[in-house]
Amino acid sequence: MSSSAILVRQIPFSFDEDINPVWNPQRPEWSHMLNGASLTMPYLEPFLIKTVTEALKQVDDPQLKADVRAFIGQEGAHYKNHRRYNEILKQTCPELADVEDEMEAEYRAFQKRDLKWRLAYVAGFETMTMGITEWLVRKRASLFFGADASVSSLVLWHMVEETEHKNVAYDLYMHLYGDWRGKALGLLCGSTHVAWSSRKGYRRLLMRDGKWERISSRLRLYAMAARFLVHTSPAMFRSLLPGYHPAKVNDPEWVAQWTSAYDGLAEGCIPLLDTSDPEIPARFQT
Known part of the structure; x- marks a missing residue:
């Protein structure tokens, strides 16, 4: 089953050098949860790219090959933008470099695993992102209202493109292996x-802010983590059902609105959302 059109957008997001790591002042714990996720991207996504590039050598299907190449293009653009943001985060919290070193070592070790395990990890992680996308897009009013426009726009652009290539890792794994147990293990490991x-x-960032040991902050963090599980678990469980395929999952309507708005954007413009509007509409600041 083929993916729909996958457009590789080379968007040069930019961030103020003095940007506040608490980019949503109403939700400091949430801000740092997403900061922590951003830190993983320059290590996770090259791992995804290397894995599917290796698997691509075994693929003869022209459409799947084209989809995989587009997947590689989108993931490459994602981690480059996240890396720019992460470099600014490290100016405020230099000890984040230690976290990056750990992740680099872990993914270097993962790269030595067999291709089936690695591709299952990729497909499993991509399954989790479907749940994350549904959550962030549908709850964008409560998660991004009043937040920094550049960070919010980076995250939601990333999520839009996750919907565009949501089939690819699944199709690639099933094309080469088609093993249900391996797919389930990959979902667990990747997620x-x-x-x-x-x-x-995010633990390091909350420690820097003096919030990690505060009961009130920890409770807000746990509440947000619970929301994450509530909204992502259905997508993960759904992927284990007989007859499942990502293409059967309907994307939030806002995703199509975003892509339509981007199509009308002048070349070279950065798609910055208006986070001062409580609805976070799919239109861009001019």
Whole structure:
């Protein structure tokens, strides 16, 4: 089953050098949870790219090959933008470099695993992102209202493109292996490892802010983590059902609105959303 059109957008997001790491002042714990996720991207996504590039050598289907190449293009653009943001985060919290070193070592070790395990990890992580996308887009009013426009726009652009290539890793794994148990193991490994890696980053940031030991902050953090599980678990469980395919999952309507708005954007413009509007509409600041 083929993916829909996958457009590789080379968007040069930019961030103020003095940007506040608490980019949503109403939700400091949430801000750092996403900061922690951003820190993983320059290590996770090259791992995804290397894995599917290796698997691509075994693929003869022209459409799947084209989809995989587009997947590689989108993921490459994602981690480059996240890296720019992460470099600014490290100016405020230099000890995040230690977290990055740990992630680099972990993914270097993962790269030595067999291709089937690595591709299952990739497909598993991509399954989790479907749940994350549904959550962030549908709850964008409560998660991004009043937040920094550049960070919010980076995250939601990333999520839009996750919907565009949502089939690719699944199709590639099933094309080469088609093993249900391996797919389930990949879902567990990919999801839990990325979540744990993100935790390392946001823990350091909350410690820097003096919030990690505060009961009130920890309770807000746990509440947000619970929301994450509530909104992502259905997508992960759904992927284990007989007859499942990502293409059967309907994307939030806002995703199509975003892509339509981007199509009308002048070349070279950065798609910055208006986070001062409580609805976070799919239109861009001019």
